[in-house]
Amino acid sequence: MTELEKKIKAKIPGEDTGIEVRHSLCAICSPSHHCGVDCYVKDGKIIKVEGTPEHPYNHGHLCTKGSALRNYVYREDRIKTPLRRVGERGEGKFEPISWDEAYQIIAEKLNAVKEQYSPHAVAFLSGYCKWYRPIFHRFAHVFGSVNFGTDDCTCSASMVIANKVTAGTGAGPDMAHANTFLGWNFDGYYSGHLSVLGVQKLKERGGKVIIIDIRQTPASKNLADIFLQINPGTDGALALGMAKLIIDNGWADMDYVEKYTYGFEQYKALADQYPLDKVAQITGLDPEDIYEATKLYATNGPACTNFSASALVHHINGFNAHRAIFCLTALTGNFDRAGGNVPNPATYLHKPAGFKMREHEFRSDRYPGGQERIGAERFPLWNAQFDEIQGMDLLRQLEEDKPYPVRAIFALGMNAKMYPETDKLLRAMKDKLDFFVDTDVFMTLTAKYADIVLPACTSVERSELKAYQGGYLVYTKPVIEPLYESKSDVDILCELARVMKLDDEYLQKGYEASLDWMMEGCGLTVADLKKSDLPVKVPAAKWPVEPGKCLRDGFKTPTGKFEFYSTAIAAIDPKYGLDPLPSYYDSLADQNDEETRKNYPFYLCTGARLAHAIHSRTHETPWLRSLRPNPTCEVNPQDAARLGLKEGGDVELYSPYGSIRVKVRFTHKIKPGVILMLHGYTEANVNVLIGRDHLDPYSGYPGFKGMRCNIRNVQEG
Amino acid sequence: MKHIFVFDPDKCSACSSCVMGCMDQNDIDLAAGDVCYRKTFDNEIELADGSVYCAYLSTACMHCNDAPCIDACPVGCLSKDPETGFTVYDNTNCIGCKSCAMACPFGAPRYRKSDGKMVKCDGCNERVKNGLQPACVRACTFGALTCVTEEEYRQSGSNKACNALIDQLNLRKKG
Structure with a gap:
């Protein structure tokens, strides 16, 4: 092999090899990301993809999905003509x-x-x-x-609306100035990869990290100082219990509450219904862990919180669960303050x-x-x-x-x-x-x-x-x-x-x-x-966004305040039964009759992220598919032993609405009684198990992450 | 300058971005039965006290100093690149006997069904010689996988020891 042949084989860009680096973006995942990519192009074909080092958003980094972009673009199931x-x-x-x-x-x-x-x-x-x-x-x-x-x-959008009816706006975590990070359902390793770096930096400068999730994840292992492995669908109860602890222990920022919030007394009365022992029982957590996490969040400020676009609001009680967590940011005086959660409206x-x-x-x-x-x-x-x-x-x-x-x-x-x-x-x-x-x-x-x-x-x-x-x-x-x-x-x-x-x-x-x-x-x-082939600075842009605008000019809500008690929800016809307060109810409230409990004892949580998948987009992309070749559900080994399931064996997952046949994998990362199943497979589409009326009445969102189901062995062949 | 792969298990999540980078660089043909040179592991290890350790790992050829695959090859396909120190190969004369794979404690060399020859991670030798990072390292977004020169490794190694000691003695400034 000549030196030039070696370079061409190694895809080294240059005039001699005829390989040119051209810039674009990867649009496989959410528009909140879309990392800049360097496409190595030879003879009109992409032969390699990397992150663009000089891109102001991702600085050369790509996730698993983006790293497989070439394989995605050249898939064989591309539609070729009208x-x-x-x-x-x-x-x-x-x-x-x-x-x-x-x-x-x-x-x-x-x-x-x-x-x-x-x-x-x-x-x-x-x-x-x-x-x-x-x-x-x-x-x-x-x-x-x-x-x-x-x-x-x-x-x-459920989260967006919950934010809007509470504070008139959402607000992202100001990681750079926080002392504590409350990573509620945070898993940047699987989704939103660039966020991990911010948490790593916070830890390097001595900041503390709380992770709350239903499963053990790379984030709970690599980043968490306190990890709360919560029972699925009970986040709203935990948030109200935390509110009670914060109020009772004098950790609330009462100056902030008095000046900038609306409906505190009603909110306090709601939180009072969630004493620590009751919350521990609902959430399956140790009361001491709840106390320590709450104390850290409320007293080691400024503290910022991660909000998930789907993990919570895919429960039929998710809209309120999100509101209950969101309310903690105002209760502790972290909303619209440096190091807390700072509103930063979308441009485009x-x-x-x-x-x-x-x-x-x-x-x-x-x-x-x-x-x-x-x-x-x-x-x-x-x-x-x-x-x-x-x-x-x-x-x-x-x-x-x-x-x-x-x-x-x-x-x-x-x-x-x-x-x-x-x-x-x-x-x-x-x-x-x-x-x-x-x-x-x-x-x-x-x-x-x-x-x-x-x-x-x-x-x-x-x-x-x-x-x-x-x-x-x-x-x-x-x-x-x-x-x-x-x-x-x-x-x-x-x-x-x-x-x-x-x-x-x-x-x-x-x-x-x-x-x-x-x-x-x-x-x-x-x-x-x-x-320009790369992003350019916009003359009119003001960056970074300064916190304090809501506190100075008022919130964009009917009261001009941060509303623990939402007046926008209070304006909805009472016949719909929507509570202006972020009250808690069971995430399986529509499936708790005795017979359904008996026949469908498992808590099905679909779509918990894995690094190689996003909805149904990557299941047919061969490189990504090779990481998990078969649609596979995950169960705790205790359940597996009790039911006589075989690791890697065939099982049927079923609900009153439908069933799918998949492989089973055992994992200690989830609690007994929970089943995880990735969504989006055509041959094993888990959403056929979700009832069409199993919806959050506030948002209309389906309970994708909280649905009763059962599992049984399937004879091979 | 000799290069060394460094893996930090506290930063890895087995996300497999490295695997994608490797497949993209080396045109791994899965449909033909080819196997990627790099592999990740998401393992749960039950410890003696009943708890479980979640191990997230990424492995490929370790580029051993004293690589047993080199001696195992009857036709002399494998060698050390004097410049980078990577274990490289020219499989023109490969007879597909798999001796290299059997000699390797990590099973790094792969037998390629499509042409009956051995292939393996060569550390992206040509990329490194051209001033680029190995493809897997380039694709690792969390800093778990890095490739440094021998000199950098020695320096970072001493820093690592110092940092560990400071932490052990609980001397780090709080807040």
């Missing part, structure tokens, strides 16, 4: 058609449904991807439909960057009104606080046609596996829809039900606007041409808007013109951003 269904819905039989033909069919069919029923009979639905949402949301509105919905109806698509963009206006300026959104009647708090459908009511509305029929779905990356009783939803879609379009990168279970399927490209094949912490914006450039005939989602939407002659200047002009409108006033334009 497709028209030729078999039954769900069968997966399609024929290729041209883009022009696809657009013509879509325009004709959507308009037909609009004419026959109403524009609201077309629901515009998105899966996990966020980057195209302002364009898509506006598209739905300009078409005339109020029904725009996304994965927000099951992810993160969930990313705070220290300046304002007109994303919300772009989405809502053309809101058509004229009808209630799907789920509005059933989830009034959600409807009052969030401008999307609550999709957990979609199945009912499809089946019952009440309050009005839904007859078409236009989707980007719709994922039916996100919905409880997935099989029932797909059945209803198959039976009731006149027309269904799905756009996706890969041929998914859901896409197989579509009449027209459109191929989207990945983040490295397109340009997109992204804001980053520190006051940055970037407009990425494609590092390779879109594979096959795939296109960028926003180009698909804007091209379709032109074919449909939708009456909107921005959709007609396209993505870049829309961005220029949204970013007006920040001091840069898309043309400016195009001059």
Whole structure:
């Protein structure tokens, strides 16, 4: 081998090897992240991916999923051309058609449904991807439909609303100035990898770390000074018990409480119902551990708290559990103070960057009104606080046609596996829809039900606007041409808007013109951003964000205070039974009758993160799949011994709603009585076990992380 | 300059980013039955007192000073790179006898089914010679896996001892 051949084999970039490093971003996981990537490109193909060292967000770091980005991009199940269904819905039989033909069919069919029923009979639905949402949301509105919905109806938004009705805003942990970190469900090793560094730094300078989780994790092992392994679904009780300890021991910041909060007396009366022995009994924790953790949090301040977008609010008592934890930040005077939790509003698509963009206006300026959104009647708090459908009511509305029929779905990356009783939803879609379009990168279970399927490209094949912490914006450039005939989602939407002659200047002009409108006033334009391959500082950005704004100017709540007693919830019709206080109730409250307890004695917790997986996105990515080749549930060895389960053997997990067959793995990391199962597998979709009405009444969120189930051995073969 | 891989078990979570980096660098073909050179372990070890230690580990070729695989190979495929100190190989003459794998206390050399030859982690020798980090180290986001020069290792080693001692004596400033 010559020296040059050796270098080419080792993928060393340079003119001699013909390998060029081009910058893009990884969009496999949540938009709160999206790390900068260096793609090594040779002859128009990506041959290697690494984190971009000079990127201001991830500084060269990538997680497991991002490190497998090349394998994700070149997956064999990429959709190659626009497709028209030729078999039954769900069968997966399609024929290729041209883009022009696809657009013509879509325009004709959507308009037909609009004419026959109403524009609201077309629901515009998105899966996990966020980057195209302002364009898509506006598209739905300009078409005339109020029904725009996304994965927000099951992810993160419940927490956002809980924050909003309490403090008018969320607030992130100010790790750099904290003495104590309360990592409630914190596991940066599995999700949000860059956060681990902040905790490591806090520990290096002598800070203390409390981790609260239902399972032992790398965070509980590597980072925790105190680890509370709590019974699943009991976090709200713990938070109220902590509040009582804080108040009774004089650890509360009463000056703060008097000056900045509302409803303290009622909150105190609620907390009084949770004495230490009762809380220890509910949570399965040692009273001394609860006391020590509470004392550390309340007296070794400033203390900041981690909030999880899904771990808590995926219990049917999760909205209140989150509120109860959130209230601790004000009780201890840590809200909006340095080293505590500091509000830092998002600039664009969930990313705070220290300046304002007109994303919300772009989405809502053309809101058509004229009808209630799907789920509005059933989830009034959600409807009052969030401008999307609550999709957990979609199945009912499809089946019952009440309050009005839904007859078409236009989707980007719709994922039916996100919905409880997935099989029932797909059945209803198959039976009731006149027309269904799905756009996706890969041929998914859901896409197989579509009449027209459109191929989207990945983040490295397109340009997109992204804001980053520190006051940055970037407009990425494609590092390779879109594979096959795939296109960028926003180009698909804007091209379709032109074919449909939708009456909107921005959709007609396209993505870049829309961005220029949204970013007006920040001091840069898309043309400016195009001059750089990396994120650039935005002139208007103020960073870091200074704490104290709420304390100085008042909270954006009806009382202008931090509300222990939420007046926004008090304004909801009492017939719904929503408590303005963060009261606690059992996370299996709807499944506690004697027979259900007996037949389904296990606590099923789905979707607890592992490093290689995110929803259903990576299960079919071979490198990542190789880390756990089979869908596998985890049980405590005590339960396994009692039931005679065999490590690695086949088991059936079942509930009153459905069953799946998976492998079983034993782990001491969870308590007896708990079963963990990763979600998102097509061949073993655990969400068929979740009842469609097993929902948090405040948010409409399903109890993905708290559901009764049972397990039994399956004969091999 | 001789290079050394350093692994810190207190920073590892077996997230397997290193494994992804290795597969990406070495074009590991899983469909053909190839196996990645690096492997992670998420093991639970029951201790004598009944408690459980969660071991998160990442391993590949240890690049031993006195590598037994080198002597075990009947056709002389394996050698030490004099510059980096990594245990490297040229499998042109490999007869697929697996002697190297059997001699290795860590089972690092892998037999590649697709061409019947031995392959293994070479420390990303060519990358390191070109001033880059090994792919697995580059992919490790938590600082569990590092690759340092012999000199850096000696220095960090003495710091480590000093730090451990300060902690043992409880001398670190609080707060």
